[in-house]
């Protein structure tokens with residue numbers, strides 16, 4: 229009997245490859261009879277390295293080319309960081325599974341080991357994320373914040389060369405690459421609320437591909453799936469992408485789900501945050517209710533003001 233070959237599409241960055249390898253390992257543990265191949269695909273986000281993501285301006289800069297190959301049947305599934313995956317997927321594709329969530333919070337990486345409360349207006353902090361920028365300015369309006377792009381190693385090199393004094397990154401990115409020794413501090417959500425779905429590895433698949441569905445059912449992590457539903461429900465309802473400072477994180481205590489999210493102006497001077505709790509039976513509804521709460525308090529107007537500025 230021929231072994232079935234499953235092809236996983238991924239970007240070629242070190243982090244993306246780690247995530248694809250982890251998915252491959254999970255598949256092989258559950259389905260030792262399959263052959264799992266990793267196919268590297270270049271995306272627009274990998275080609276344009278000198279522009280902040282918020283300025284490239286379209287959703288899915290890290291996903292579009294991979295999704296095309298998935299739709300064309302060149303690959304069977306695509307592995308992404310869920311936070312890079314827009315809440316509306318192209319016709320014919322769906323979120324097939326998620327792996328167990330890693331660390332969801334952001335981390336401060338400071339070249340001389342200082343923590344966030346030890347940094348001052350004389351320090352340059354690098355991040356290209358509008359969410360991190362607005363949250364940092366809310367914390368200390370004197371911070372000097374500059375854009376940075378490139379993979380984790382490129383960014384570390386830039387910092388060592390004097391481009392900045394510190395930077396904010398997803399903690400999980402450092403941990404997955406074995407670089408946690410560079411993390412100075414895990415930043416609490418009271419200071420920076422993480423990106424929707426941060427720390428979650430997602431596997432996208434074709435609707436109607438029942439063979440792949442069977443495989444993905446075997447590796448999906450149920451509690452992480454609920455968190456993703458709640459957080460993406462929120463993001464979808466506030467219609468925020470990476471052009472708006474927005475974020476949220478969920479916590480479960482058995483049957484209850486608590487979701488905290490925010491929307492802010494670019495300079496962090498307007499900042500709306502709230503928490504919604506509800507039954508974990510329908511997580512997306514809790515996300516939508518949190519969005520409605522913030523919209524009632526003026527979030528939609530805030531987003532509109534950013535879009536038209």
Ligand SMILES: NCc1[nH]cc(CCC(=O)O)c1CC(=O)O
Nearest residue numbers: 309312397398400401426427428
């Ligand atoms: N926007 C880029 C991106 N997409 C996913 C991660 C980290 C991994 C994750 O959050 O799952 C990162 C880097 C970062 O934000 O520091």
